[in-house]
Amino acid sequence: MRKLLYTVALFVMASACSTKPESKPYNWEDDLYQRLLTDFCMTESQVKDYIRKYIPDVTDEQMRQWEASKALECMMLDGEKRYFRNAGPNLFRVDSTCYDIKIAKEGTSPSGSEKVNMENLPEIISAVKKEGKAIVAPKRMRVTYTLTVDTNAVPAGKIIRCWLPYPRQDQARQQDVKFISASEPQYTFSSPECRHSTLYMEKRAVEGEPTVFSETFEFTANGEWHNLKxxxxxxxxxxxxxxxxxxxxxxxxxxxxxxxxxxxxxxxxxxx
Structure with a gap:
């Protein structure tokens, strides 16, 4: 939970700015507060609707107990109790009793990434043992990354600044990085000395239209395994x-x- 509250989007951020000198400077507390409002956007009624799919007769007392145990994520904002956007599903991951109820109703099945890993991980381990090196199984990837700012989320005419993630070129596991295209004619890559590799663009918001940023790049991804003892x-x-x-x-x-x-x-x- 604490990690959630202090996580900052390292690669993507949209902020309105103005050339007028009286523009309000960036403030961490204001930014954090806005992010909390965005993440804690569910009402108790909405969360209960989700819980009732598995516990039809859920009571207010149970809600308070889950809140007290921190299994049900909520906080007070502007004098109102607000729940984390994924509070319902998370309850059935965190609380052991709720977890068992959900499993009894739906059973278990591997997620998409788990299914991929069931095939990919044995392939990587086998290749490491066979080839005698830790980095193996190269695969060429093409990635298109798109970020859309909702219509009228930023006042028309204001500049929206956007940082999209871009592969580092100093990591052995990812090689032959190739930039293909960006949605904006003007863009800037972060310096190799920066801790995070990004592509920066900006665009003015247009009334009645979403603001879309995108980039396309290729790189070769490798598997890596170390047989630690x-x-x-x-x-x-x-x-x-x-x-x-x-x-x-x-x-x-x-x-x-x-x-x-x-x-x-x-x-x-x-x-x-």
Whole structure:
């Protein structure tokens, strides 16, 4: 849940701006609040309608119990209780009793990605063992990524800025990256030194029309597998700059709250 609240869209963001000097500057709290309103968009009635598919006689008391246990995601915004957009389905993943009820009604079946992995993972492992290298099974991919901003979501004439994800070219698992096209004539690729690889475009909003951004690219994707053994895993050198950088807090995005520290200590009790 905390991860949800502090996750920021790293690749895609649309924001209205103006050339007028009195334009309101970017504010993290305002942005976070707007994202919470977007994610917590369900009413109790809507969530109950979903739950009734599996528990027809669901009661208010049960709702309060699930909320108290954090299995049913909700929060107060503007003095109103709002539920996470996927609160209903998530309840049947998080709460063990609800999970059993759903499984009894629908059974289990692998998801689309699980079906692919059932074939792909054995293929990769077999190839690694046969070829004696960790990166194998190359496959050429063509990707078209499209982002659509709803009609009139941004006032007409305002500029919408958009960052779309683009493959890094310094990763062994993805090679031969080839840019094909972008929806806008003017675009900018992020510097290789940036932590995240993106393609930037912007466009003015038009009244009565959606604003659409898209890109197409190709790259060769590879499978990777390392046959790790317990004896291969050595203690971290906690004094190195690398360790300190990637285990540190990053305000706004990664904050070690007392509850998070408590859970981490409990999960790693006895570990060295």
């Amino acid at each position: 317990p004896e291969d895993v050595q203690p971290y050198d906690t004094t190195t700059a690398l360790y300190k950088e990637y285990t540190a807090e990053r305000e706004k995005h990664i904050v070690f709250s007392p509850r998070l520290r408590e859970v981490a200590a409990k999960l790693t009790a006895g570990e060295t």
